[in-house]
Amino acid sequence: MWxxxxxxxxxxxxxxxxxxxxxxxxxxxxxxISLGIYGTWGVGKSSILQxxxxxxxxxxxxxxVPFDAWLYQDFEEAKAALMTVIAKTVYENVPEGxxxxxxxxxRRVNKLKVLGLAADVGAFFAGMPTLGAFSKAADAANxxxxxxxxxxxxxxxxxxxxxxxxxxxxLLKPKEKRNAPEEIVAFRNEFGELLKSxxxxxxxxxxNLDRCLPPNAISTLxxxxxxxxxxxxxxxxxxxxxxxxxxxxxxxKEPGDRHITDYLDKLIQVPIRVPKLGLQEVRAYLFMLxxxxxxxxxxxxxxxxxxxxxxxxxxxxxxxxxxxxxVLSRLSLQESHALQNSLETMDRLAxxxxxxxxxxxxxxxxxxxxxxxxxxxxxARRRGMALDESVIAKLALFERCTSEDAIKTLNAMVxxxxxxxxxxxxxxxxxxxxxxxxxxxxxxxxxxxFVSDWLKLHPPLxxxxxxxxxxxxxxxxxxxxxxxxxxxxxxxxxEVLLKTATLSSKASKEAVDVLDAxxxxxxxxxxxxxxxxxxxxxxxxxxFRGAHxxxxxxxxxxRKLIAxxxxxxxxxxxxxxxxxxxxxxxxx
Numbered sequence: 278m279w280x281x282x283x284x285x286x287x288x289x290x291x292x293x294x295x296x297x298x299x300x301x302x303x304x305x306x307x308x309x310i311s312l313g314i315y316g317t318w319g320v321g322k323s324s325i326l327q328x329x330x331x332x333x334x335x336x337x338x339x340x341x342v343p344f345d346a347w348l349y350q351d352f353e354e355a356k357a358a359l360m361t362v363i364a365k366t367v368y369e370n371v372p373e374g375x376x377x378x379x380x381x382x383x384r385r386v387n388k389l390k391v392l393g394l395a396a397d398v399g400a401f402f403a404g405m406p407t408l409g410a411f412s413k414a415a416d417a418a419n420x421x422x423x424x425x426x427x428x429x430x431x432x433x434x435x436x437x438x439x440x441x442x443x444x445x446x447x448l449l450k451p452k453e454k455r456n457a458p459e460e461i462v463a464f465r466n467e468f469g470e471l472l473k474s475x476x477x478x479x480x481x482x483x484x485n486l487d488r489c490l491p492p493n494a495i496s497t498l499x500x501x502x503x504x505x506x507x508x509x510x511x512x513x514x515x516x517x518x519x520x521x522x523x524x525x526x527x528x529x530k531e532p533g534d535r536h537i538t539d540y541l542d543k544l545i546q547v548p549i550r551v552p553k554l555g556l557q558e559v560r561a562y563l564f565m566l567x568x569x570x571x572x573x574x575x576x577x578x579x580x581x582x583x584x585x586x587x588x589x590x591x592x593x594x595x596x597x598x599x600x601x602x603x604v605l606s607r608l609s610l611q612e613s614h615a616l617q618n619s620l621e622t623m624d625r626l627a628x629x630x631x632x633x634x635x636x637x638x639x640x641x642x643x644x645x646x647x648x649x650x651x652x653x654x655x656x657a658r659r660r661g662m663a664l665d666e667s668v669i670a671k672l673a674l675f676e677r678c679t680s681e682d683a684i685k686t687l688n689a690m691v692x693x694x695x696x697x698x699x700x701x702x703x704x705x706x707x708x709x710x711x712x713x714x715x716x717x718x719x720x721x722x723x724x725x726x727f728v729s730d731w732l733k734l735h736p737p738l739x740x741x742x743x744x745x746x747x748x749x750x751x752x753x754x755x756x757x758x759x760x761x762x763x764x765x766x767x768x769x770x771x772e773v774l775l776k777t778a779t780l781s782s783k784a785s786k787e788a789v790d791v792l793d794a795x796x797x798x799x800x801x802x803x804x805x806x807x808x809x810x811x812x813x814x815x816x817x818x819x820x821f822r823g824a825h826x827x828x829x830x831x832x833x834x835x836r837k838l839i840a841x842x843x844x845x846x847x848x849x850x851x852x853x854x855x856x857x858x859x860x861x862x863x864x865x
Contacts, residue, residue, distance in 0.1 A: 279566055279644050283323035285331055288565040288582065289558050289640065290589040291321055294549065295328035301547065302329075302480055302511040303336065309510045311501070311544060315518040316551030318487075319641025322515035325551065326482050329513065333480060340477045342366045346497045347485035356500040360386045363481060363504065367468075371475055378471050385464040465507060472509040479504075480511045487520035494524040498544055505544070514545060519765055554638035557592050559631040561585040562640060563623035564604055566647060571616045573608045581607045600624075622667040625735055626674060633727055635678040646677055653749045662745040667736055672746050674734075678727050681798065682720040682833065688750075691743040703739020706732050723795075767796045771803050774823025780855075785823055789830050797831035805841045817851045825855060 287295075298314075301307050314322050326343075333339040342363055349358035364386050368379040472479055483501070486494050498521075504510055518541075525537045532540075554562070565585065568578055584607060588599050601620045610616060631638045636646075650670045657664045676684055690699040705712060709732040714725035721728050770788035777785040792800060804824045811818075828835040842848060842856070 283327050285327045288562050290586050291325050298329050299332045309506045311512040312547045313545035314515040319639045320551045340479050342481045344483050345485050347488040356496045359500040469507045478509050483514045487517035491524035491527040495528040556631045559638050560627040567619040567623050577608045633678045679724045686718045686720045688747050691747050697742035697744035706737045706739050767793050775820045777819050777823035798833040801834040801837040814849045
């Protein structure tokens with residue numbers, strides 16, 4: 278199994294990107310600078326940050342501040358969190374003679390909180406009140422705000438403030454009384470002077486911004502503005518650009534594409550997109566994942582990794598690509614070594630994993646799929662199932678790249694076949710070169726391009742008892758769980774459908790029209806989840822109308838909606854009439 282997290286070891290030639298980033302942030306003539314590492318979920322943005330940090334660690338002038346925006350969501354207001362983490366890191370890393378200046382940054386942060394630039398006035402670092410005291414103080418402050426406070430509320434507020442004061446020992450108490458604009462100017466001046474005095478470059482990594490809710494994402498970006506364009510500073514933001522655009526649009530009430538672009542361009546000077554992986558990158562990645570779990574000599578493995586990275590860097594040339602035999606030779610292993618089977622399986626999978634739109638070479642999806650394959654293979658060995666790992670991998674690939682209905686059709690072929698050996702599947706494999714889309718089962722036809730490539734993939738499955746594999750797929754972790762996000766188009770359609778005032782709503786009908794058909798089932802799952810939060814069904818509801826419109830268009834959504842209705846203790850009359858009317862309309 279492989280860890281489902283970012284890596285400090287480069288298997289994908291991402292060091293080429295990290296080296297470019299390091300060249301910019303360590304060039305004093307380029308500072309101050311802000312860079313965006315853009316890419317969708319799972320493509321390796323965090324891994325690139327790890328590689329950048331590893332390279333920057335070699336120069337003592339670089340002061341790296343990692344900030345995980347998602348970590349602070351719901352615990353501390355985003356602006357305060359970023360300011361606090363930066364101030365804390367600077368304080369801990371300055372020479373002793375500059376401690377007082379660094380401590381003054383804490384005071385500025387505290388004052389800016391109180392003045393309203395951050396909503397949370399709780400203390401930070403060692404001075405945070407206990408959760409109980411802070412909770413009581415927050416409730417009491419709400420009472421004071423609406424005029425319903427009593428003596429107990431006052432005592433709660435005083436207690437939280439006193440506790441924070443004891444813990445901070447005066448470190449965070451502002452020395453001067455200023456208004457918010459003056460404090461911002463003072464903060465920027467003192468921060469810039471301190472960085473120049475200690476001759477350090479401040480490099481701030483802002484990661485997981487696209488996982489945050491829109492208000493938190495925007496607050497973090499707004500907090501960055503306090504530090505932008507100060508001497509010796511660099512900000513590197515790793516995020517899904519589309520998710521950030523969505524957050525900007527939500528926060529500023531749909532300002533328009535040009536204004537969203539302008540907003541991002543002012544904050545991010547240099548956008549860098551994570552390169553899309555091609556076939557050779559996916560092959561190298563799969564090979565190295567397999568080799569990393571083998572008993573190969575570690576020194577030889579590292580030499581091979583460097584060799585593969587160099588091959589990827591020269592993939593533009595006419596050099597022949599690397600192959601399994603070459604890889605085994607560089608590891609000083611014979612072709613009969615146990616690793617050969619794993620490498621050959623990985624080699625066969627690489628093409629589809631690189632080109633399938635459901636995987637698209639995404640390293641995180643690839644790794645999760647391989648983990649499920651390894652888990653199923655392990656269960657098969659313990660239960661005495663005669664299943665080769667390559668068979669499990671091929672079936673897992675089908676599961677990942679098709680739909681639930683297509684998987685059910687394949688399983689039905691296996692279950693109805695004598696001894697689990699499907700003659701129908703064997704015939705498809707034999708005729709694959711001349712096979713036309715309409716000759717495939719109905720649920721396979723919309724995946725015909727993938728199915729054609731999949732049928733050609735070794736090993737052929739028609740002559741194998743696949744019942745154990747079907748059992749494993751049903752009893753173990755499903756390959757499709759949480760491996761991709763819905764498109765922005767579908768997310769927007771869901772929002773519109775949840776607010777369907779009438780079944781003739783033009784906006785709702787358009788939302789159903791533009792929704793990606795392959796995501797209709799997931800869209801209904803989201804709408805059903807929202808409906809479950811509100812158990813009141815006495816009156817007709819907007820969210821159900823939207824679900825009903827979606828169910829009219831897509832069969833998979835219709836089945837999911839019917840399944841949900843059947844879970845209700847009683848079907849309301851208005852709902853029954855709505856669904857009956859729809860049934861009458863279809864039959865007529």
